[in-house]
Amino acid sequence: MSVNINSRPGSARNNRTGSWRVDRRPKFLRQNCIACRLCLLVCPEGIITGKAKNSFETDYVYCKGCGLCAAVCPKKDIEMIPEDTETEG
Numbered sequence: 754m755s756v757n758i759n760s761r762p763g764s765a766r767n768n769r770t771g772s773w774r775v776d777r778r779p780k781f782l783r784q785n786c787i788a789c790r791l792c793l794l795v796c797p798e799g800i801i802t803g804k805a806k807n808s809f810e811t812d813y814v815y816c817k818g819c820g821l822c823a824a825v826c827p828k829k830d831i832e833m834i835p836e837d838t839e840t841e842g
């Protein structure tokens with residue numbers, strides 16, 4: 754039996770995986786970011802962008818809400834918030 758699993762990095766670009774989120778999404782607080790890029794590097798969908806401090810953001814169309822970005826942020830500058838909360842980034 755074969756199983757078709759699309760697991761290539763950045764594959765969300767083809768699948769609009771934002772609909773997979775269950776109840777939480779990341780909010781980039783943009784207060785204490787040191788531009789270490791860890792969030793960008795760990796995101797399994799490759800959808801976090803940013804260069805300067807406090808400039809990082811994600812694309813909610815593709816964000817699965819896995820929480821990895823928030824887990825690795827050394828400055829706790831990404832918070833997982835309830836899906837129905839208003840965010841700007």
Ligand code: SF4
Pocket residue numbers: 778779795796797798799800801811812815816817818819820821822823
């Ligand atoms: S929660 Fe963070 S790491 Fe997970 S898909 Fe969304 S932006 Fe990427």
Ligand code: SF4
Pocket residue numbers: 785786787788789790791792793807809825826827828829830831
């Ligand atoms: S992991 Fe945190 S401190 Fe590092 S770039 Fe991302 S938001 Fe900024």
